[in-house]
Amino acid sequence: MSIAGNLKIIHDRIAVAAHKARRDPASVRLVAVSKTQPAEAVTEAARAGQLLFGENYVQEFAAKAAEVKGAVEWHFIGSLQSNKVKYIAGLVALIHSVDRFSLAEEIDRQWGKLGKSCDVLIQVNIAGEATKSGTTSTGLIDLVRSVARLPHLRVRGLMTMPPFFDDPEGARPYFRELRRLAGEITAAAIPDVTMAELSMGMSGDFEAAIEEGATLVRIGTAVFGERQYR
Numbered sequence: 001m002s003i004a005g006n007l008k009i010i011h012d013r014i015a016v017a018a019h020k021a022r023r024d025p026a027s028v029r030l031v032a033v034s035k036t037q038p039a040e041a042v043t044e045a046a047r048a049g050q051l052l053f054g055e056n057y058v059q060e061f062a063a064k065a066a067e068v069k070g071a072v073e074w075h076f077i078g079s080l081q082s083n084k085v086k087y088i089a090g091l092v093a094l095i096h097s098v099d100r101f102s103l104a105e106e107i108d109r110q111w112g113k114l115g116k117s118c119d120v121l122i123q124v125n126i127a128g129e130a131t132k133s134g135t136t137s138t139g140l141i142d143l144v145r146s147v148a149r150l151p152h153l154r155v156r157g158l159m160t161m162p163p164f165f166d167d168p169e170g171a172r173p174y175f176r177e178l179r180r181l182a183g184e185i186t187a188a189a190i191p192d193v194t195m196a197e198l199s200m201g202m203s204g205d206f207e208a209a210i211e212e213g214a215t216l217v218r219i220g221t222a223v224f225g226e227r228q229y230r
């Protein structure tokens with residue numbers, strides 16, 4: 001199947017899941033996760049109308065962003081070391097993976113140098129898995145409050161990566177919990193914080209995520225096929 005064909009199938013599946021949840025399919029944006037895929041694959045997806053891409057690795061992203069021509073938008077979705085933030089400053093429209101204050105401070109500093117603001121999501125490790133990034137649920141609200149005070153950064157929502165399950169229904173409670181946490185933060189009415197975005201759902205479980213309120217689904221293999229590790 002071609003990338004264009006895969007995209008069509010995914011959009012149909014997004015629409016079915018959205019309708020099931022009585023949501024407008026346009027309220028769900030597809031982030032095509034292009035990590036390990038060559039610039040040509042991104043260009044091919046862009047020609048098929050997919051203009052939003054998610055990348056995980058700073059060096060790989062910087063090289064690819066320089067190669068891809070045209071009006072594409074990049075999101076950074078991977079775990080991020082503070083000393084690498086400078087390489088993505090100004091190049092990404094949204095960072096999904098802010099999980100600690102020191103990282104937020106560096107994003108604030110780098111975007112500030114450009115006289116710009118960066119939109120970010122706070123990544124939550126709901127299951128508390130040692131192998132995954134993300135703040136704990138209990139630390140979330142304090143982190144949001146402190147990040148919100150930084151002038152060159154705007155908190156726009158939350159992101160999570162649940163534990164792996166063969167059955168997508170296994171992930172559903174984690175998606176539901178992320179939405180509940182976003183509701184708590186909204187209720188706290190923290191200045192300059194909105195919970196407009198919930199980034200959750202990947203190739204294996206995005207329909208469940210949409211039913212639970214995802215506004216950004218991060219889909220890699222279902223768009224591009226297997227990853228191209230070199």
Ligand SMILES: *Cc1c(COP(=O)(O)O)cnc(C)c1O
Pocket residue numbers: 033035056077078161202203204218219220221222
């Ligand atoms: C790789 C990755 C994805 C996409 O995973 P697929 O299963 O290939 O759809 C989504 N989110 C994050 C954070 C990733 O690292």
